[in-house]
Amino acid sequence: VLHLTLFFGTTGAGAWYLAEKLTTPHRQNTTVKLGSDKVVDTFKTENIDGKAVYCRCWKSAKFPYCDGAHNKYNKETGDNLGPLIIAKE
Amino acid sequence: VLHLTLFFGTTGAGAWYLAEKLTTPHRQNTTVKLGSDKVVDTFKTENIDGKAVYCRCWKSAKFPYCDGAHNKYNKETGDNLGPLIIAKE
Numbered sequence: 001v002l003h004l005t006l007f008f009g010t011t012g013a014g015a016w017y018l019a020e021k022l023t024t025p026h027r028q029n030t031t032v033k034l035g036s037d038k039v040v041d042t043f044k045t046e047n048i049d050g051k052a053v054y055c056r057c058w059k060s061a062k063f064p065y066c067d068g069a070h071n072k073y074n075k076e077t078g079d080n081l082g083p084l085i086i087a088k089e
Numbered sequence: 090v091l092h093l094t095l096f097f098g099t100t101g102a103g104a105w106y107l108a109e110k111l112t113t114p115h116r117q118n119t120t121v122k123l124g125s126d127k128v129v130d131t132f133k134t135e136n137i138d139g140k141a142v143y144c145r146c147w148k149s150a151k152f153p154y155c156d157g158a159h160n161k162y163n164k165e166t167g168d169n170l171g172p173l174i175i176a177k178e
C-alpha cells in the first residue's frame with residue numbers, strides 16, 4: 001500500500017505540475033514595476049538630445065531604456081524583439 | 090506485443106511533446122515581421138503631431154502602434170505590459 005501511495009502520490013504531483021506548466025499562459029515581464037497593473041511610459045519630445053532607445057523586450061536592467069538585453073533574450077527564445085528608437089531627424 | 094508497442098509508442102510521443110513544451114523557451118512575438126532577425130522601429134520626433142502610442146506587448150494588429158491589444162494579453166497572462174507614449178510637451 002505504501003508503494004502504491006507513493007507511486008500515485010508522486011505521479012499525481014508530477015501531473016499537477018505539468019498541467020500547471022502547460023496551461024498557465026506565459027508572461028513576458030517578470031521584473032518591471034510588478035506592483036503596477038499596466039506599465040506605461042511617456043517620452044516628452046522636447047527632452048530629446050540626440051537619440052533615445054526604448055526597450056520593448058522587457059528584459060532591460062535599465063527599463064524603459066534598452067541596454068542590449070534583447071540580444072540574449074532573442075538567442076534563448078528564438079524571438080526577434082528589438083527596441084524603439086526615437087531620433088531627432 | 091502490439092499493445093505494448095502502442096502503449097510505449099504513445100507514451101513516448103506524449104513524453105516527447107511534454108519535454109519539448111517544458112524546455113522550449115517562450116517567445117513573445119508570433120506575428121510581427123517574422124522574417125526579420127530583430128524588429129527595430131524608429132520614430133522621428135519632427136513628425137509628431139499630438140501624441141504617438143507605441144506597442145510594447147507585440148500583440149497589436151497595428152504594430153508598431155498600440156491598438157489596445159495589451160489589455161486582452163494582460164488579462165490572459167496576468168502580465169502588466171503597456172505602451173510607450175510619445176508626447177509633444
Ligand code: FES
Nearest residue numbers: 055056057066069
Ligand atoms: S533591452 Fe529590451 S529591447 Fe533592447
Ligand code: FES
Nearest residue numbers: 144145146155158
Ligand atoms: S497593443 Fe501592445 S502595448 Fe498596446
